Amino acid sequence: MKLFFSTTSPYARLVRIALAEKGISDIELQLTDPWKDAPELLQANPSARVPALVLDDGKALTESLVIMLWLECQRPYPRLLGHEPSTVLSRIGVAMGGIDAAAAIIIGRKMTDASFDESPVGLRRRRSVVNALSRLEEAPPSFAGSTPDLAVISAVVLLDYVRFRFPSVNWLPSLPRLDALAIEMRERPSFADSLPREMSTT
Ligand SMILES: N[C@@H](CCC(=O)N[C@@H](CS)C(=O)NCC(=O)O)C(=O)O
The missing domain is CATH 1.20.1050.10 (Glutathione S-transferase Yfyf (Class Pi); Chain A, domain 2)
Structure with missing residues (x-):
């Protein structure tokens, strides 16, 4: 998996923290300034925004909450939605x-x-x-x-x-x-x- 992120983005930080708390470390972190319109980012996210997560099968997930929804389904434990x-x-x-x-x-x-x-x-x-x-x-x-x-x-x-x-x-x-x-x-x-x-x- 590959995560496009920037060091300033709060949206990318949400995903980075969630991935780390789920214990997912086999991930390539691609530091990207979204404002520079890197073709690889545009390919993953037509809106050219970070975060974008490219899965091993090539599908790209965009939008921080969508990525966390996928994460919660894919790796339910530890739960990030708590007991309530x-x-x-x-x-x-x-x-x-x-x-x-x-x-x-x-x-x-x-x-x-x-x-x-x-x-x-x-x-x-x-x-x-x-x-x-x-x-x-x-x-x-x-x-x-x-x-x-x-x-x-x-x-x-x-x-x-x-x-x-x-x-x-x-x-x-x-x-x-x-x-x-x-x-x-x-x-x-x-x-x-x-x-x-x-x-x-x-
Ligand atoms: N709703 C999106 C917002 C993502 C977003 O706006 N990311 C900013 C960085 S903080 C970005 O890539 N901006 C570049 C642009 O708007 O062209 C999410 O939740 O992932």
Whole structure:
């Protein structure tokens, strides 16, 4: 199997963590800047986005949640949906909304500049990031000490992405419980090895 990923993508990080927590290591990791339109990525994903997972039979899976659905079917244990899937799924939805909004701000800046943050759409996306984080902070997903479920994984991926992309903004609320969860998760190789960082050009 081959996974196209970038070191900045929160979507690719979700998949990388899920694969590692499932114990799947026989996978070729293909570092790819999706904005450079590599033909191999375009072949795997007509939308030229990461993550894209090419299976051994050549089928390509795209979209982080689709890939995780496949993973959960293919390798049910350890379970990433916990014992109460509806609770976990509900929190994943909140976290994904925050991730989408944070990524939309970064794309908005690409199209214009940092003033995008103050535009009507930018402000709306900021509100979504803040609301998602605040909702998760009120009742953070808990880690019982074995395998983190996808509620934990997606909440921490959102938080780490926001801290990475918006290190000095004044519009983020205080998030002590999520910060503590993220620090705890960093002890796991799946999280530590996939922390967001700028793409290296070498
Ligand atoms: N909904 C997709 C979003 C994937 C996505 O937007 N990936 C970004 C990197 S964070 C990308 O490849 N962007 C390139 C582009 O939009 O052209 C998923 O869940 O996988």
